[in-house]
Amino acid sequence: MRGAFLISVLVLCIASVAMWKSQPNEAADGRTRLVWTSDDNPLRKEQVELFNQTNRDCQLVLDPVNSQIEKVIVQSIAGVGPDLLDCRDTNQLQAFVKAGIAWDVTEELPKLGIDIKKDTWPVMQPMGVFENRVYGVPTNCAPNAVWVNEELVARCGVTIPRTPLKWNDLIRLAQKLTIRDSNGQPIQYGFLFDWWNFSHFLLTYGAQFFNEDGTKCIVDSPEAIEAVQLMHDLIYKYKVAPSPVEEAGLASQGGWGSGTINYFGAKRGALALGGRWWLANLRKFTGLKLGVIQSPFGTVQTSSAAGRVTLINKNSPHRQEALKFLAFLASKPYNTLINSQADGIAAFKEYCVGADFQFDPKHPDELDNDVWKDAADRSSYQRTSPFINGGLANQILSTQLDLVRIDAKSAQAALHDAATEINFEIKQSIRKKPKLREEYDRRIREAGR
C-alpha cells in the first residue's frame, strides 16, 4: 500500500514538474512573450500579426478572456497579470493607477518620440493621463456620429442636411423615417441608439456627472435631465427608437458588437448613433449604401468618444519589451491599419489627414472619413471624481437609468436619486479616509465654497 502511495506521489510530482516546464513563458525561438488583454474584436488578430512581424524579438499574444478590469487587477496583484492591458475610460485608469498596476511611462515615452498631449486626440488623453502623469498610449479613437442608410432615407423621400442638426431637427426627420405596419409593429425605425451611450446625450447638452473639482455629483442638473428625458422620449413619446422590449429582440442576433449594429445593417433603421468601428460588422452586409453626419446636439456641438488606451503592467517582467508595443501604437503602419480596418480612427492625429485617409481604394464607397475626424476633434469627455469609486458611481447611475429606460421612473426623479446616492457615497468615502478628506476640503476651499 505504501508503495502505491509513493508511486502516486511520484507520478503527481512528475506531472506537476512537466506542467510547470510546459508553461508558455518564453516563446520557443527565444522571443519574449508579451500578453495583451484586450477585447475579442476579430480585427485584433491582424494588429497582433503586424506587431509580431515588425518586432521579431517579441511575440505578442492576445488574451481576450481576461480583459475585464476585475480580472486584470486581481491577477496583476497576484503576480500573474498581463504585460499589456487596455483601459477603456478614465474610471478604469484611476483604478489601475490606484491599484499600483499601471506603469508611469511619463519619462519613457519621450525617449520613444511620443508626445501624447501633442500627437493624439484630446478626448483620448484622460484615459491615459492621470494627475499629470502619463500611463498609456491610445490605440484608437472612436467618436460618435450618425450613420445614415442612404437607401432607406431616399425611399422615404427625406433629405438629410449635411449641416449639424439639433435634436429637434433629428426627431422630425426620424419620425418621417419610422415605418410601422397596420398593427403598429415596427418595420423600420427612424433612429437607433444604444442606451449605454447616455454620456453622449449628456455631453450634447453640456451636462457632466461631476462638478469641476470632482467634489459633487451634478448629474441631476437641468441639462442632464433634459438629455435623459430626450432618450426616454425618443422611445416612448416620438416612438422613433426601439423600446427595451423591442431591443431585446435585436440582441439575439449574434456576432461581435451585435445588436444595434446588426439591426442597422439589416436595414431596420434609417439613422443610428454609432462609431466608425461599426464598419467591422457593417462591411459584411452587402448592398448597404452608407453616409455619415455629425451627431445632433442640444446646446453643445460635441460628441462622446470611445476608444482604448494601452498601459504597461508595472509588475510585468517584460516592461522594456512592452514599451516596444507602445512605440508600435504610435507608428505609421499601425495607425494606417487602424484607419483601414475602421477600428475607429487612428489615435495619432497626423495619420488622419490627406488623401490616403479620406479615400481607401479597398472601400471606395466610404467617403465620409472626414466626418469621423471632425467628430474626434470636437469630442469631449465626462469628468470623474477621485472621491468615489467609478464602478460604484456607474452602478448607481445605471440602476436609475434602467428605471427610466423601462418607463418606470421619470428622468428627473431618477437623476435626482442617482445624484443624492452618489453624493452620499462621496461623503461616506471622505469620512473614512482622512487623506481624501484633506484633499476634498482643499478643493472646496479653493473653489471658495
Add this chain to the structure above:
Amino acid sequence: MKVSRKTAILFLLPNLLGFLVFTFGPVFFSLGASLTDWNLQEPGQTSFVGLANFAELLLDKKFWLYFVNTVYFLLGMPFAIAGSLFLAVLLNQKIKGMVAYRTLLYLPSFTSGVALMILWKALYNPTFGPINQFLLATSRVLHLPMDVPQWLLSTKNILGLEPEKLGMTGTQFGIGARDALILMGIWMSIGGSNMLLYLAALTNVPEDLTEAAQLDGASRWQCFRAVTWPSLAPTTFFIITMGLIGGLQGGFEQARVMTGGGPAGSTTTLAYHIYSKAFEEFRIGYASAVAWILFAIVFAVTLAHWKFGSREATDL
C-alpha cells in the same frame, strides 16, 4: 493496524492539506479581512476597522434590498421540491423504458448551467420568445386581451415588491425578472438531484406497509399521504436543508449571465452583491463582511430548520 493508519493518513494528507490551504484557510482569512478596510485599489493602506464593515452593511439599504431578493427567490423552492417528488413518483412506476425516461429527465442536470440560461433568455424574449408567442396565441384563441409579461425587462413581481426601497406597491404587482428566474430555477431543479434522492427514498418505502394499507381499502392518494409521504420525511428534510443553503447562497450565475443583476437591481442577490463589492468596487473587506453575514443567516436558518423541522424526520 498501526501501519495501515499511517498509510491512511498519508493518503488523506494531500486532500487534507488542500482543504486546509484552499478552503479552511481562506474562510478564516476572510473573517480577518472583514475586520479591515482592505481595498484592492489601495494596496498598502489596509487598516483594522473592527466591526465597522458589519455596522455599515446593516445600515446599508441595498444590503437589505438584496437580502429580500434572495429570500424572494426561495419562493420557488416548495414548487421545485413538489415537482421533484411528483416526477420521482412517476419514475418509480414499473413500466417499459423507464431507464430512458429517467435519463431524459435528468439530462438538464448534465447540461452546462450557462448554456441553459442563455436558452432561457431566448425563451423569455418579450417579442420573439416562444413563451410570449404562446401566451399571445392563447389570448387570441380565447379572445382574451392580455398584456404579456416583459419577463427579464420588468421590475414587477408577484408580491409587488418595490425595486428601490423595502416595501410593496400595487404598481409593481405583476410578473417580471425575479419571477422569470424563479420559474427557470424550478425547471432546472425539478429533474435534478432532488428527483434522484426522492427516487432512491421511494425504493426504500416498505412495500408491506403500502400493501397493508391497500388491503384496508386505502386509495392511492391515501396510501401516498399516510405511508409514502411520512417515509420520505428524512429525505424531504435533507432536500429542504440543502435547498435553503443553496438558495440563500444562490443567484450569482443567473444574475451574471441573464440580467446583470437588473433591471434596477431587482435580480441582485447577496451572492452577486458580494461579487460586485469585491470585484467591481474592489472592497474586499466589506465584501468579506457581507459573506460572513450571509454565512450567519444560512447557519441560523439551517439551525432553525434543524430544530423545528427535524422532529418528524428523526422520529422515523
